Amino acid sequence: MGNLKVAKAHIRAENERIILDAAEAIFARHGFRGSTMQMIADQANLPKANVHYYFASKKELYRRVVEQIFGIWLQAANSFEQSDNPAEALRRYIEQKMEISRLRKNGSKVWANEVINGAPIIQDFLENQLTEWTDGRIEMIQKWIDDKKIRPINPRWLLYMIWATTQHYADFTHQVETLNAAEPLSKEQWEDATETVFQIIWAGLVPKSGT
Amino acid sequence: MGNLKVAKAHIRAENERIILDAAEAIFARHGFRGSTMQMIADQANLPKANVHYYFASKKELYRRVVEQIFGIWLQAANSFEQSDNPAEALRRYIEQKMEISRLRKNGSKVWANEVINGAPIIQDFLENQLTEWTDGRIEMIQKWIDDKKIRPINPRWLLYMIWATTQHYADFTHQVETLNAAEPLSKEQWEDATETVFQIIWAGLVPKSGT
DNA sequence: ATCAATCTTGACTGATTGGTCAACTGTGTT
DNA sequence: AACACAGTTGACCAATCAGTCAAGATTGAT
Missing domain, CATH: 1.10.10.60 (Homeodomain-like)
Structure with a gap:
């Protein structure tokens, strides 16, 4: 039975x-x-x-797809946990997001499409989970600033910078590959890109030195 | 007559x-x-x-729209002219691109949509003009590196970083505004975001100091 | 005033597409 | 064997939409 x-x-x-x-x-x-x-x-x-x-409907199927993507996004978000070592936390988060861009291109593209078009389906996600998560991380980054662990910059713009840069490799795959002689990025190129993104951002946050 | x-x-x-x-x-x-x-x-x-x-057709109209956007893009690209002062060149380029994101949101969104979907209409632009332009700028950045004006990083990832970060403010306007209490960014916020983007990238390129 | 060219517009059409439906299949339970 | 029920599927329908067309309005030159 x-x-x-x-x-x-x-x-x-x-x-x-x-x-x-x-x-x-x-x-x-x-x-x-x-x-x-x-x-x-x-x-x-x-x-x-x-x-x-x-x-039942195309819309329902689409909503399920977008919900699934948001779940993955939140999962990566967790890798950006409370930490009083900014370098480690940022490195972990950037690596995680680049990995998602590499392995879950399609999800990222659907998400981008949805947001570009004004998020008609997942507006509630943006307003609730995303806002909450963002505010939490901003507080955290602000604490790093207060503790003089990184330079004083607006944490919000830093977050957007990380999102934009990492997601670019998923959303604009086609452009990236066209500019790479129509070849997908190799394992080495992915690693190099990840490292470069981290290095520039991290060195940009701390005037003294790298890593 | x-x-x-x-x-x-x-x-x-x-x-x-x-x-x-x-x-x-x-x-x-x-x-x-x-x-x-x-x-x-x-x-x-x-x-x-x-x-x-x-x-005559929807496709023709669309192609004309995308071509127009590419023209504006190229125009901004020119602000990134040959220069042996990296700080100035980068600042000019970032400011220009942020300005386009602020004033020509729609164009940027159409472009993003097109690329996400594999650039079915403007593939030739990517392969010709964009490739050529990109290669030129990479050479230029490489020269800065050779002259020890900036740290040795892969110029290509730097370019992608600038594109991604600046275009984020156009393509993801809806998300940015949702996270800004459903308000458009104010003049001050735009200026602050622009300055932060430049500061982080520039400080990330030169270990010694800002500006 | 006449004419030719451009421009305007409501009505129509063929193709596409989301969604429905009713008949059918397969499987496990009694 | 008989039955119940999840799953499968081809055929169909109503709505939407890109594109057409033919009749008319406008404009400016002669």
């Missing part, structure tokens, strides 16, 4: 995963309106009607 | 401008597929058929 539900739930969970992954890829490449349920169905290797069996 | 053509050309030029501006605003908010010719026509206060009189 319970077995039946579990077995069925397993199929459901698996198909939902397949469809969500397909949808993320399609939404990333074509945006919300540019993606069709048929494209997503093809990407998932399922008939369109079957996609609608699992997700 | 010539007069006729001039008079007509004037009307044409004016209407084309109105439509291009309207299209830029609509494409920025809704992306290519999300925008309808009807929306653009309404924004321009013209009947839809009239828009089609000036621009």
Whole structure:
């Protein structure tokens, strides 16, 4: 009796995963309106009607994709934990965000698309979780400043700088690769870029020296 | 005789401008597929058929919008001229790019949208003009490094950092404003953000001191 | 006044697409 | 074997939208 539900739930969970992954890829490449349920169905290797069996509407499917991305984003955010060693905290956060840009390009692109278009779907996320998280980190950075661990700059602009720089490698992958002789960045290039981003920002925060 | 053509050309030029501006605003908010010719026509206060009189197809209109943006981008690029004073050149370039982010949000958003989606329309721009320009600037930055005017970093990642950081304020306006109590950034905030971006990057490039 | 050219516009059309539906399949339980 | 129920699927429909068209308005030159 319970077995039946579990077995069925397993199929459901698996198909939902397949469809969500397909949808993320399609939404990333074509945006919300540019993606069709048929494209997503093809990407998932399922008939369109079957996609609608699992997700009532295109909007619902999109919302699920964006929610999933926000979850990953928050996870990375945690790597930026309370710490009185700014260099370590910043390094960890930048590395984490660059890693997400490398491995979860599609998610980042969907998120960017959503925000560029005024966040019609996930405005509540921005207003609640994101605002709360940002305020917390700003306080933390301010404390570093008060303790003279870094130079006095506006913490908010620093955060935006880190977000922008790291996400650039996901959102603008196409541009980055075009400027890299149409090749994806190699492992070495990713590491070098990450290190450079950290080095410039960190040296920019502390007048004395690097690392 | 010539007069006729001039008079007509004037009307044409004016209407084309109105439509291009309207299209830029609509494409920025809704992306290519999300925008309808009807929306653009309404924004321009013209009947839809009239828009089609000036621009044969939606794609052509879009291409014209993107080309216009690329022109502005190149113009800013020129402010980053050959100079053996890195601090001055960088400051000028960052200020210019932040100014564009402030005044030409829509253009930047359309560009971002286009690149995120794999640049289906303007791939040739990326491959030619952008590649050429980028290579030139990289050489220039490398020279600064060789002359020990700035620390040895990979010039390419520095350029991406500047692009990403400055364009963030245009592309992610909605997020920035949500995190600013739903208010646009004030004149002072724009100036402060610009100065902070420059200060961090510049101090990050030169271990010795600021400015 | 006449004419030719540009410009304007409401009405229409063919193609696309989100979503529905009813018939069907497979599986595990009794 | 009979049944219940999750899952599958092709065919269909109503809405939307890019683009067309043909009839008319405007303008300026002669």
